[in-house]
Amino acid sequence: MIRSLSSSERQLGIALSVALALLGLVMLGAAKVGPMAVHGAMAIAVGVALLFALGGGLAEPEPRGDRLARYYDEPTRFGIVMTMIWAVFAMAVGVWVAALLYWPEATPLWPWTSFGRLRPVHTSGIIFGFGGNALIATSFHVVQRTSRARLADSVTPWVVLIGFNLFCLWAVSGYLMGSTQSKEYAEAEWYADLWLVVVWVVYFVLYMRTLARRNEPHIYVANWYYLAFILVVAMLHIVNNLALPVSLAGAKSFTIWAGVQDAMVQWWYGHNAVAFFLTAGFLAMLYYFLPVRSGRPIWSYRLSILSFWGIVFFYVWVGSHHLHYTALPYWVQTLGMTFSVMLLVPSWAAAGNAIATLNGAWHKVRDDATLRFMFVAAVFYGLSTFEGSFLAIRPVNSLSHYTDWTVGHVHSGTLGWVAMIIFGAIYTLAPQLSGRETMAWPRAIEWHFWLAVTGTLVYVVALWNAGITQGLMWRTYDASGALSYSFLQSVMAMAPYYLLRTIGGALFLAGAVICALNTWATMRSARAGAEAHDRPLLPGPALPEPAE
């Protein structure tokens, strides 16, 4: 990292590290005890560690003079490492909490280890730690390649990645200490939220500056999706997390939203976290890595446009389908339901476009597990968006709501679609960034693929059964007009499904561990100073005029 920075950039890095340590000191000094103080100490530790690393590297030789004529891939490599660390950690927590549902007596007696604290560790760790790092890392790679330009500068990518991972660490460690806003997928407290806003604005500016330097006349569709992801997530994050801290010297805050408005804002955020964090950004990955890996052109440019604008326009309306049959006014529910149904076609157009792109490359799908990951991702994207639109229909929702069907639906999206496309992207990127042709253990990709597919299917099918069983048990009345089952009986009926979902999750985790080890072996085996072979286009008089 340090050898790729010029000495003025190293000095800037030192200044930023000192600023981070000072911020931590202020937090620690103000709060003295509690989660905010611990998080202040973490910021000091990160700041001081960076300070020592950069200070020690000041005397290192200047980077090669032609570095600006190359892509800047160190941040991507770091992001991939963080992606895999978070994947193994947060999936392991997921398997553990799944096991606790089957075997609740195993809960240790410490507050830190209770289900209620560990569950958001799993969700935030996976969505932000695993998904977020993968999105940032691949976006840096994709924006450079499709713009044929180097990242706009060399310091801000590190600000984004280190800042983002500090946010994830604050979030997850805060939950363990019992600090939470009690908003699903937005549990992190106010100062962590503010910190993420800063990081996110830096990310947006860096992305825009890089796009502005592009040597291609058009902006590739993957960049539209990455931009939608960055921009809309900022909007959702800010609005949903508006809160008043009890004191500036403590972690606790209260949301400014109240009652059903709070619920509506929360699910507008919650569903668009699915839409723009877990969908738009990953469609960007799909639109880049699928054609690159298969060597095929995107099947239809027009469908790309239809899907992009359809997804962006329809998705922001649909959050209210999480609140069917609640105190939320009926008309808001109707709008959420109808927009969810209309969303199906753009979503399927994106999935279909991806699958049709593989026309002429099916032999590669058969032979190349990496491309097969991307193919399965597109299929599961299609399946879960169909399921999502279906579950959003009010009468269907009356059966599925509050059941494990919802959990199964989310995991068909996250395991089957999001994680699969990440693995496909990592297996494409890791060798390339290490100056190699293949991963260190090519056959392990095949093992990972089948573990991941089996795990996903076992998990999703188990929870479909679980959810439909629950939904039916809760609403069945016998001839005397009384409920046929007590709630307890519906809980006891879940035992086999919860066991199966734990097994499915463990299979998926095993695959992820193989991926992490394979990535580690691949990166470790890279020659010193190994880098990707491709180069940006250098602006200069020799370039032809853009055609349009």
Next chain:
Amino acid sequence: MSAHDGEAPDVDPVTGYETTGHDWNGIKELNTPFPIFVITILGLTVVYSIIAWLLLPAWPTGRDYTRGLLGLDQGEMAVAGYQRLADGREDWMARFVAGDFDAIVADQALMAKAMPAAHRLFLDNCAACHGTDATGGPGFPDLADSDWLWGGDPATIAETLRVGINSPHPETRFAQMPAFGHDQMLERAEIETLTSYVQALSTGQADPDGEGGTLFADNCASCHGDGGVGGLGIGAPSLVDGHWIYGGDRATIFATLQRGRQGVMPTWADRLSEAEINLLAVYVSGLAAEHEALASR
């Protein structure tokens, strides 16, 4: 870069479609026309939505919203739905409102209808403490045996359900095992002696004329009855039947004498209807009979 302007169009050999002419580091896009069926399905979903908007409450209009041609109101629909279900139970639930327990228990057809429903009600409301098989656990009495703190006939059980024990209800049943040791009513040695005596009571080997017997008569019998047989209906259990609420081992009996006990049963008056309370009372009072029938078989 772009391949426009006079150059031969770039045709994909597999699909036969032209590309758009853009090339991003090797990635191209085909200029495939929109498939008709995609446009058709998109149109169908829009038609579906418009129909839904016409029929249902849908669009805000400032202070109001479009009500929809069906005139649906989800609050009214929910109330009507509950009412419909309640009406379906009306024929037999009405009998429980009055609470003529002898007549209810004698009516076999009614009991056949009501007891499965009562079982579910028990599981939803009582099993969390008393267990799914109603045999209780440490701190929570066994409801399937024939020992009762306050009485096991349906009317008494219904009253216990209604007001609770040591609950916030103004008419709550009240019962307390005093903390003889902590509140210095008895010496430690006396508590040790009583502990042995109470253990002996449950195995039928107690000597009422010994020191323990005297201590028991002076301190315990007023609530637990002479010889600890209980059954006074004031919340003090029998000590001779071998059933224990908190545990019959020496350490637990000693702890009970030392620190006292004040178990709580919530009041159900706010949560269950009178008919539901009576239904549960009949069910719970029948558990002991059922249990005895099973044991004697």
